Amino acid sequence: MTAADDAALRSYLERILGWRNPDAIDRALRSIHLGVAHQAALVLRGEGDLVPLAVALHHRRALGMAAPFIMSDPRRGNTPASVRSPANYEHCLAAF
Numbered sequence: 001m002t003a004a005d006d007a008a009l010r011s012y013l014e015r016i017l018g019w020r021n022p023d024a025i026d027r028a029l030r031s032i033h034l035g036v037a038h039q040a041a042l043v044l045r046g047e048g049d050l051v052p053l054a055v056a057l058h059h060r061r062a063l064g065m066a067a068p069f070i071m072s073d074p075r076r077g078n079t080p081a082s083v084r085s086p087a088n089y090e091h092c093l094a095a096f
Contacts, residue, residue: 016053032057055086070095 010029017024035042042057044050051071058069069081071088072095081087089095 012056051085072096 006029009032010025013025013028017028031040031042034040044054044057055069058067059065069086071086072090072092073088074090076085076088076090078090078094079085079088
């Protein structure tokens with residue numbers, strides 16, 4: 001990740017987490033860097049549908065559009081990727 005990428009990611013996180021929350025932004029940046037380096041899994045937690053945020057972080061801010069993004073949510077069923085949502089598998093093993 002270049003310095004420009006890192007600055008863009010920080011700016012994005014500031015918009016998502018709030019400009020006045022520098023500790024949360026630093027923790028989020030560190031977590032994303034660990035995930036990109038395959039040293040830790042990135043887990044998002046919060047209210048509402050976090051899939052759009054996860055996709056934006058994955059494709060547009062961290063790994064790029066070529067990296068696959070697959071979900072495992074039994075409520076969504078087995079569905080292929082579309083313009084509106086990533087691929088989903090009911091069972092984690094199939095998604096993995």
